[in-house]
Amino acid sequence: MLDRTSVGAVSAPVARTWTADDALLYALALGAGPDQLDLVTENSQGVEQRLLPTYAALLAGGTKPLRDRLGDWPPQATVHGAQRVRLPAPLPVAGEVEVVSTVTRIADKGSGALLEVEATGRDPKDGSAVFTAVTTLFLRGQGWGEPESGSDPDPVPDRAPDLEVEAGTTESQALLYRLCGDRNPLHSDPVFARRAGFEQPILHGLCTWGLTARALLGELARLGEPDPLGRVAAYAGRFRAPVTPGETLTIRAWHTGPGTWAHTTSVGDRTVVDRGELTLHPEAL
CATH class of the missing domain: 3.10.129.10 (Hotdog Thioesterase)
Incomplete structure (x- = not known):
């Protein structure tokens, strides 16, 4: 069962690295093509390679760094509900971050529970924020009989x-x-x-x-x-x-x-x- 007392739990820092090749693969996997050469090539004349900002969600890692603290539920009960990323500056095409994740919300939605995890990726050299990612999951069958009403x-x-x-x-x-x-x-x-x-x-x-x-x-x-x-x-x-x-x-x-x-x-x-x-x-x- 989902551990409702885990709100506020914080993960240990997790090192995440990515390369320019990872950036190219990600863009191709999202359907980028010759009309967006800055996303899919690293050696086109006059074109500087760039990385799509949504890659921050992959670097965040979802709930993986906190699974030992969150409890347990059937894998097929997990539905990705929503995703948000915030970036103070563009993501570099290659780099390294230390990611710390926090359980920020658990709510009863009747047929299931809403679980929200916020992850912040920081530059290990100076501690500056590289991104913040908020992952929201809906866990079917994990409600506890006190559904909350209203929505954003x-x-x-x-x-x-x-x-x-x-x-x-x-x-x-x-x-x-x-x-x-x-x-x-x-x-x-x-x-x-x-x-x-x-x-x-x-x-x-x-x-x-x-x-x-x-x-x-x-x-x-x-x-x-x-x-x-x-x-x-x-x-x-x-x-x-x-x-x-x-x-x-x-x-x-x-x-x-x-x-x-x-x-x-x-x-x-x-x-x-x-x-x-x-x-x-x-x-x-």
Whole structure:
């Protein structure tokens, strides 16, 4: 069972490193191509390699550093509910951080429990913050009979979107993305997927989330926003429904203020990511 007394528990520091090759693989796993050479090449003339800011969620490690403190529950009961990252500056294409994770919230939602873990990655040389990542999980069957009501306000306004862009996925998208570190067989093994209630393996939620960021930032750049990739201060979204590899994503975004965009991701009439928020630093860093 989930240990409800673990709120406030702090992990030991975990060293995480990544290379320029990891950055290239991550971009390719999110569908980047020749139109975004700064994400997928390291030796193109006049192009400096960069890393998508959503990679911070992978470096955070989710609940892994705290599993001994959180208790135990069936693996198939875990659903990734939402993800948020905050960055004071762009992530380097290679580096090292020390990550400390904290259990910040456990809430009863009736049919399950909401678990929130905040991870901060710091430069081991000077202790400066490199990123903060907040991972929210829904644990089916882990409620305790005292459900709380209410939810966070939806940042998406009730009007037509200011931009819309489509991004395709391939049938092998999940097989490529799993090489970035998430080897959950739900995304690769048809037998495991059927046992979990799906007709076939589904795309990783963080792949859909990161692919949305890549496509949205690329579209903002195309529309004339100065260097949106280099100005990401925060990015978030809530996972609503799975994506089957091969489906096409439709990303809609609303300009809600200076440097702020709300967004959703859909497959046809089905919303797969909602309550999305993108915040840009006022100037390129």
